[in-house]
Amino acid sequence: MKLTSTNDEKTDDNSSNQSRREFLSSSKKIAYGVGAAALLGNLGNWALSYAADKEPIKVGVLHSLSGTMAISEVSLRDVVLMAVEEINAKGGVLGRRIQPVVVDPASNWDLFAEKSKQLLLQDKVSVVFGCWTSVSRKSVLPVFEKNNGLLFYPVQYEGEECSHNVFYTGAAVNQQAVPAVEYLMSKEGGGYKKFYLLGTDYVYPKTTNKILRAMLLAKKVPEANIMEEYTPFHHQDYQTIVGKIKKFSAGGGACVISTINGDSNVPFYKEFANQGLRAEDAPIMAFSVAEDELRGMDTNPLVGHLAAWNYYQSVDTAQNKKFVADFKAYCKKNNLPDGEKRVTDDPIEAAYFGVHVWKQAVEKAGKTDVDAVRKAVYGQKFLAPGGEIKMDEGNQHTHKPVLIGEILKDGQFKTVWRSQGLVKPEPWSEYTNPEKGCDWTSHQGTYQKKA
């Protein structure tokens, strides 16, 4: 079986078979008509593919379409395919069509590595857009490094990584968590003095909280005013923790920094509201709650709480309005679940502009060769839906704006604070790893800074 064939190719084959059969077996005029039309269509396709010159460029899409992560990752596949369709509609890249190869790693970390191997070695894709969780990224990393593949990773993450084979279009900790806490400490943000760091028990929350703790201590927040707590995946009973938060926040000046992931959010926010705590008493600043998650939640207990991202669907720019409308139209046209009711959010935007940045780089390099494209990505600028972004000159990450938003009843965000210009990404945090830097132009990846 040919693993690379895409859906539209398959349907083409089918229709031509069918048309031939009908053409031969039926003497009715309608069948002649249908057959002729299908033949013509096929000829047209042929003509197009010849005009488009040589083979299409294959790109891999590595997002979980089933299992626990499907809830978040399916939207990323959708937006990547939409971006590809956009580019193809405008004539493709270097005069060639882009052909997406979609695989389903099914929220299984081993399968991520296996599927990425298949994409790189068997399908020989030029680039892969994929992954959500840090553990999935970590498990494909060796495959990409060994085979010199190229991965565009669109989700905010904990940093401490500087791979030559990954472009990180999501935020590093200094582009999300750190400014969020700085905002809460500022007079404008409420001047909070006590911080409850609450997360799910895995690498992203733990590393983020390590950095935040170091930062808070550096800013002279006493140890007693910082609490750190973790819950298992799928934790459902937040009674004790909310009780602790209540005690911690007595007397005011306390806030919660939440890196709670996935399905634990609903029970947490519900319990928080039901125990009589309000956003005014202790706001929850979340780094993993975006519009796409809010779409399916009862937003009542969340209203007034905060989140930090680099993009919101509510960003008021012309290009964003078009992007949101396009995405909704795309979902409706392709009969994706929820169709027009779909929303965009930060990872969706990052996945979207990742495809375009790659396309620009390929055009600049004039070929799809990984090393040439990588060099061309450095310094690449793109007018993303949330505003112009810039790829760093050496550390493989993205310069992005930071936005703090307040959750509204309709599941959207109201931006309450915006960074001045773009924030430079720091894969190695200045608080936990001040001596380390990441640079692939003047150094070989991670290097020791000279004192």
Next chain:
Amino acid sequence: MKRVVCLVMIAWVAICGRGEFSAAEELSAMTLEVEGALKDLSSEDAAVQEAAVNALIAGGDPALLPKLEEVRATADRSVRMAIKPVIDLLKNKAKLASPDSNDRRSAATDLGSLGRPASLPWMQAALQQEPDRWVRYTLEESIQLIRLSSSDPEIQATAATKLGALHSQNAVPHLKELTAASSEGVARASREAIGRIETWASWANGFETIFRGISLSSILLMMSLGLAIVFGLMGVINMAHGELMMVGAYATYVAQELFKGYVSPELFDYYFLFALPLSFLAAGLCGLALEATVIRFLYGRPLETMLATWGVSLVMIQGARVYFGDLTSVAAPNWLRGGFQAMVGVYLPYNRLFIILLSVLCVVGIYLLLFRSGLGLRVRAVTQNRNMSACLGIPTRRVDAYTFAFGSGLAGIAGCALTLVGNVEPGLGQNYIVDSFMVVVAGGVGKLAGTIVAAMGIGSLNKLLEPSFGAVYGKVLILVFVILFLQWRPAGLFAMKGRNADA
């Protein structure tokens, strides 16, 4: 009667009329001053600005809010910061008169944390006519909190003592600062107050821990009751039990959507009462179908049953994902939102109280059905000795089907109740299935009393361990305890005794 109504109406009109009149009079006198202050807000001079802010606060007229918002919309950052307290204070003053006691209470809390002495007379006035006990409590707490930062040591000392009497947890950080105060009287009063508050807090904490334990136990019990019947009485290892809960949860979702679509919005809050029987029926019917198509052929072959039901569970999960999508939510009805304050520092959420009540009702229902009804008699007979029951003319097949459907229906009710505390998603059942099996096994297979006691034990133990060990290790420790316990008593808490023990 009519006359009384008339009199009341006349009096009301008179009061309103007078109120309007005096307000209008005041307004004309104030207008000039207020206009000036509003203008001064944008002044470059910090002193002028501050004077304007103070004047506006002293005026305390919530009617100014739209104007202030207008100023804020166009002003630069420093002005926005300057008028923020004015807006906050006035907003909360307006909220003090709200008909909703929650609004009044949150306004009182906010005024306390804003800490402006100007708000003292407002709160005192509100205190005079406040009917709700807990709003009164909060008002008093806020008043004393503001007084605590007074410059007069005598006022500070009385405020500290009063806060101690109020057991105000919110005051502790401020009181701690005051223990080092220069005035000996204030320092002593603060120390005493802290002592009182903390003794109270440890009591309150104890109560809350007990409540949390009971609440978690009730959830565990709801989840495992159905399993106790299916697994305990019938010996069927149903791995799809969690998915039957999911069916119940989705039935609740469907009920909600039906009410949204077809019933008038005033009745929306009652959808949950409709959802309870609906989820029982939906899950029960699913159970009936599952029994008739899969389990019926596998009685007495536990391993095959396990594999087959596990397969069914995967099909059901994916089916729910395809049909409902990943994102659905059930909004708790208003009457199950928020909570009720039992005493200072102890707040009991309605949704949890409801689940506790529901689990008690379920236990009573099961008891009545199993031990006080004809069907129950037959069920027990079949579980004790299938062949003998068959000989005596009990239709064992039909009894099996009913029992299984009943157990499944209970799982549906559990799923419905779980929507109040958690998610509605295809993987919902997977989160709970392990816990349910743990409860049933630890309690002793085949004994309902064992299930109840095990649920209580595991729930309370979990909540006792969690504060000191954290959620992750709390869970680990529970599993270790259960394993050790089963080493000690392999048959569980209430073991089957006698001739049927091995059957």
